Amino acid sequence: MKTISKILAVGCWLLAIGSSAQAQSDSAKIITSSRMIGIGGTHILDTYLSAEHFKGVGISFLATVERKRPHRRWSTLMEHEANLSLVHDRANSKKELEGVYNFYFGKLYNWSLLDDRLTLQAGGVANATLGFIYNTSNGNNPAQARAHLNIMPTAVAAYRFTLFNKPMLVRYEVNLPLAGVMFSPNYGQSYYEIFNRGNYDHNVVLTSFVNAPEWRQMLTIDANLKGSWALRIGYLGNYQQYKVNNLKQHVYTHRFLIGFTRRFSLTPRSL
Amino acid sequence: MKKILLLLTSAILLLASCVDEEERPDTPMGNFEALWQIVDERYCFFDYKQHEYGLDWQAVYQKYKVRVNEKMTEMQLFEVLCDMLSELRDGHVNLSSSYDYGRYWAWQEAFPKNFSDSLSRIYMGTDYKISSGMRYRVLDDNIGYIRYESFLNPIGEGNLDDVLAYLALCQGIIIDIRNNGGGDLTYAEMLAARFVNEKTLVGYMQHKTGKGHNDFSALEPQYLEPSSKLRWHKPVCVLTNRSVYSAANEFATMMKALPQVKIVGDRTGGGSGMPMSSSLPNGWSVRFSACPMYDKDKQQTEFGIEPDVKVGQTDEDYAKGLDTIIEAARKLLAE
Numbered sequence: 001m002k003t004i005s006k007i008l009a010v011g012c013w014l015l016a017i018g019s020s021a022q023a024q025s026d027s028a029k030i031i032t033s034s035r036m037i038g039i040g041g042t043h044i045l046d047t048y049l050s051a052e053h054f055k056g057v058g059i060s061f062l063a064t065v066e067r068k069r070p071h072r073r074w075s076t077l078m079e080h081e082a083n084l085s086l087v088h089d090r091a092n093s094k095k096e097l098e099g100v101y102n103f104y105f106g107k108l109y110n111w112s113l114l115d116d117r118l119t120l121q122a123g124g125v126a127n128a129t130l131g132f133i134y135n136t137s138n139g140n141n142p143a144q145a146r147a148h149l150n151i152m153p154t155a156v157a158a159y160r161f162t163l164f165n166k167p168m169l170v171r172y173e174v175n176l177p178l179a180g181v182m183f184s185p186n187y188g189q190s191y192y193e194i195f196n197r198g199n200y201d202h203n204v205v206l207t208s209f210v211n212a213p214e215w216r217q218m219l220t221i222d223a224n225l226k227g228s229w230a231l232r233i234g235y236l237g238n239y240q241q242y243k244v245n246n247l248k249q250h251v252y253t254h255r256f257l258i259g260f261t262r263r264f265s266l267t268p269r270s271l
Numbered sequence: 272m273k274k275i276l277l278l279l280t281s282a283i284l285l286l287a288s289c290v291d292e293e294e295r296p297d298t299p300m301g302n303f304e305a306l307w308q309i310v311d312e313r314y315c316f317f318d319y320k321q322h323e324y325g326l327d328w329q330a331v332y333q334k335y336k337v338r339v340n341e342k343m344t345e346m347q348l349f350e351v352l353c354d355m356l357s358e359l360r361d362g363h364v365n366l367s368s369s370y371d372y373g374r375y376w377a378w379q380e381a382f383p384k385n386f387s388d389s390l391s392r393i394y395m396g397t398d399y400k401i402s403s404g405m406r407y408r409v410l411d412d413n414i415g416y417i418r419y420e421s422f423l424n425p426i427g428e429g430n431l432d433d434v435l436a437y438l439a440l441c442q443g444i445i446i447d448i449r450n451n452g453g454g455d456l457t458y459a460e461m462l463a464a465r466f467v468n469e470k471t472l473v474g475y476m477q478h479k480t481g482k483g484h485n486d487f488s489a490l491e492p493q494y495l496e497p498s499s500k501l502r503w504h505k506p507v508c509v510l511t512n513r514s515v516y517s518a519a520n521e522f523a524t525m526m527k528a529l530p531q532v533k534i535v536g537d538r539t540g541g542g543s544g545m546p547m548s549s550s551l552p553n554g555w556s557v558r559f560s561a562c563p564m565y566d567k568d569k570q571q572t573e574f575g576i577e578p579d580v581k582v583g584q585t586d587e588d589y590a591k592g593l594d595t596i597i598e599a600a601r602k603l604l605a606e
Binding site: 045047049050051052053089090091092093094135137138139140141186187188189190192193196197199201202213241242243245246248249250 | 476
């Protein structure tokens with residue numbers, strides 16, 4: 001337990017440094033930047049690799065940056081999410097290692113309500129997913145590549161309040177599926193055929209909310225620490241799932257997050 | 272407002288829909304059903320084997336289901352499941368537990384070995400050379416001899432350059448792949464590419480596109496591209512026996528398509544389905560053939576390919592310390 005506490009403390013310190021460095025590269029905008037690490041459960045099904053479900057634990061790193069110019073309705077949201085999980089089957093006999101990087105970039109329209117205490121945002125983000133699932137037991141088809149470009153309608157609600165004389169902010173974000181394009185081997189197609197022989201067969205697949213009903217939600221609470229700094233804790237659920245080429249895959253990640261967020265304004269320096 | 276509510280309801284229903292697969296219970300019957308279904312949906316030779324020897328996978332289900340009961344031990348279940356899989360007569364179909372490896376090896380065990388370690392030592396001597404996965408030397412009659420006993424052993428282009436350069440003055444070479452049970456297909460292709468001067472059709476390949484027994488992609492032609500490095504133009508004999516399987520069977524198939532190459536020895540063991548794997552509720556691994564490969568005439572090679580010159584090891588030659596198959600190849604290359 002002590003070791004985990006130390007790792008978290010060092011991680012938080014690094015996140016704080018990252019947030020500070022980010023701040024210096026932007027200008028003339030209100031910037032909300034956060035760095036978080038998370039730990040939690042992962043559920044994986046990939047029928048290309050195994051008919052069995054795999055469950056285990058994973059860690060995540062999440063960096064978010066939101067930029068908005070004063071008096072403008074539109075803001076920019078950018079998120080980097082990296083996950084690494086080790087999961088096992090119910091017999092605890094087989095293991096799978098999963099790693100993925102998700103990048104989200106989007107524009108959100110803002111409404112301020114209740115004397116600016118409540119902010120509602122709606123818009124869309126483009127999501128790029130790149131990752132792998134590696135089955136440590138399979139000799140012949142041990143790995144599955146994951147690549148997906150996706151447009152996701154997004155909504156955010158943020159509410160400011162005071163608790164014990166501390167400014168607090170609770171924020172909820174949800175990203176929903178719309179349409180995209182992804183890579184997938186065909187049902188019984190080997191990677192040897194694709195990469196050694198160049199025998200392509202429906203390996204680039206159009207996705208929609210029907211065959212790829214993936215979605216993601218994040219609930220965070222910020223507690224102001226000092227100045228523009230705040231401690232952020234929260235939950236991130238990313239539910240990626242596809243049903244293409246008669247193959248099924250789902251990777252559900254649940255992460256409890258902790259990190260720092262900083263909200264500040266940068267004014268352009270006049271010469 | 273009604274439209275918005277309808278959209279929201281639809282969205283919630285959509286999010287509630289998970290992409291999931293039913294899990295069989297971890298019981299003897301659950302594992303039996305899971306294994307039968309995995310093979311039923313993903314195995315690639317049902318149609319061919321029904322035609323060859325009357326395989327009926329539905330009848331197999333009925334035949335073995337009655338042998339499964341909830342009181343049986345793990346070992347008893349393992350035996351029943353292996354018996355069921357042996358109906359497929361496929362060396363690429365295996366069931367793995369922590370205490371045994373279920374297999375069907377009749378394609379090699381039911382036939383003469385046609386290879387002797389003792390004779391191999393006589394021919395190789397002690398001063399042979401080793402280049403990664405290959406052992407090689409020049410025989411007395413100026414025939415080059417390469418022994419490649421497993422495509423699991425890696426080779427590189429540099430190894431092939433060195434071996435072929437060393438044997439360059441030989442009037443022909445023997446590539447002995449007897450007992451080569453396969454491995455990495457890319458090594459087989461890398462070696463075969465040294466014996467073609469132009470892009471050559473050597474076979475076809477396809478894969479399953481769905482769960483039906485006949486859901487397959489179109490046959491994709493497989494070409495052998497000539498190596499840009501040192502290539503061999505003189506005659507070649509490839510030595511085979513029943514233990515030549517999988518990637519080695521594919522190597523023999525590719526080489527048989529080349530005019531200056533003769534396959535000498537016994538029929539190969541086969542194994543033309545590129546395998547994939549899955550697992551059962553109790554954690555056992557199952558391997559199965561998933562992507563069938565064919566020869567250049569679109570014929571199956573799952574049960575092996577016939578040699579151009581069929582030769583078997585004789586007791587008389589063995590007593591004299593002679594490998595009948597190597598001697599037959601030497602005669603062919605000397606002609």
